Amino acid sequence: MSYAINALTKSLNVFHAACSPCNNCDIEILDAITPRHDVERFGIQLVGSIRHADVLLVTGAVNKKVVHRIKKLYEQAPKPVLVIAVGGCACSEIMFRDSYNTCGPLDKIIPVDLYIPGCPPKPEAMIAGVVKLIQAATKKAGG
C-alpha cells in the first residue's frame, strides 16, 4: 500500500471542478502553476478529463445545480482519488451557509481528504496543504 501511495503522490494530476465559486479561488489555483510557484516541479499538473485525474479539486459553495454533477464526477474518477476542498466556501460555506440554494459543505456530499481554508487561500497555503496531505497519506499507509 505504501508503494501505491508513493507512486500516486509523486505525480498528482489535478482535475479542477468549479462548483459555483466566485472565481477568486480559481484564479489563486492558476497562480500555483505560474513561474513563481511552479508546482510542476513536484509533478503536479492540471488535466482536462476526470478520467486522467488523481486529485479532484473543488472550489465554491456547492448549490442545487451542481450537487448532482459533483457526485457524478467523484463516481467517474478512477480510484484511488484524493479530494481537496479549496477555499472557505467548499470547506464550510462561510457566509452562504444559510442560503436558500446551497447543499451543505462539500464533505456532506463526497468524502474530503484535505481542507484549505481562506477566502481565497494563498498559493503558498495550497502547496503547504498538499505537502501535509502527502505526509498524512504516507503515514496512514504505514510508510
Next chain:
Amino acid sequence: MTEILVSYFIFPGFLFAAAAGMIASWIDRKVTARVQWRQGPPLMQPFYEIRKLFIKETILPADGSPWLFVLAPFFYLASIVLVADILFLALMNPSLGFVGDLIVVFYLLALPAVASIMGAAASGSPFASIGASREIKLLLGYEVPLFAALLVPVIKSGSISLGDIIIYQQSYGALAGSFSGIIALIVGIMVVQAKMGLVPFDAAEAETEIAGGCQVEYSGPLLALWKLGKMIMLVVGPLFLVIMFWATGGWLILTLKYVALLTVAILIRNTNPRLRIDQAMRFFWGPMFIAALVAVIAAWMGY
C-alpha cells in the same frame, strides 16, 4: 527467433525505446518550462507518471465496445514500437535492412492514428468521437505532403530502403544540404509535428476544448499505454527525419541532430496557437503540398 524477440522487446525495441521516450518527454517538458520561465519537472517525472497509472483503476465504458477499447492501446503501442525497432536497426547496421522498409515504416507510422481512432470510437463518448473525426481529417491532411516529401530521398538515392538512403548520405553528404532536401525536411518537420500531436496540430486531443479527445475515457494502465506510445512517438518522429534527410556522422552527432530536431518541434509547439482542423488541412494540402512538389521536381532535375 529469439534474436527477433530480443530486438523487439528489449534492445532496441520496447524497453530501449520506452527509456528514450521518457527522456524525450522530459526534454519536452523541461524546455517548455524554461520557455515559460519555470523550473520544470525532474528527470524521473515521466517514469513516475507511467508508474502511477499502473496502480489506478481502469474504467471500461458502459455504452461502448469493451474489447476494442482494451485492444486499441496495445495496437497503438505495438505499431509504434515496431517502427522504433526498424529505425534503430537501420541506423545501427544500414546494410541489414530489407528492400522496401521505407514503405513499411510509412504505413506503420499511419497505424497509431488509426489505433487512436479505433479507441475513441470504442469509448462511446461524444468528446472522443469529435477527437476521432479530427484525427481522421488530420491523417488525410498530412499523409499527402509526407508521401511527396519522402520521394525526395528516394529519387536522390535511387532506393526504397532505409539502409541505402543512410549509406548514400554517408558517402555523398546529407540530403538536407541540397535545395530539394532542405525543402522536403521543412515539410517533414511540419508533418511530424502533426504526427506527434503537438500544438499547432493538436486539435485531435485539445485538452482545454474537448478534454483530451480520443483518450478522454481512458484511465489507469490503459492510459499508461497511450502515454508510453506518445513518448515513443517523440523519439520516432524526429529520428525518422534524421534518417531520411540528415544521416551523417557517428552516433553522438546523430543523437545531437535528433535532439536539435526535437527542440525545434518543442519550440514550434510553444510559440504557436492551436489551428482549427480546417486550417490545419488547408495548410497541409496547400502550402505544404506545393512545397513538397517543388522539392520533388527539383530533386528530379538534380538540385
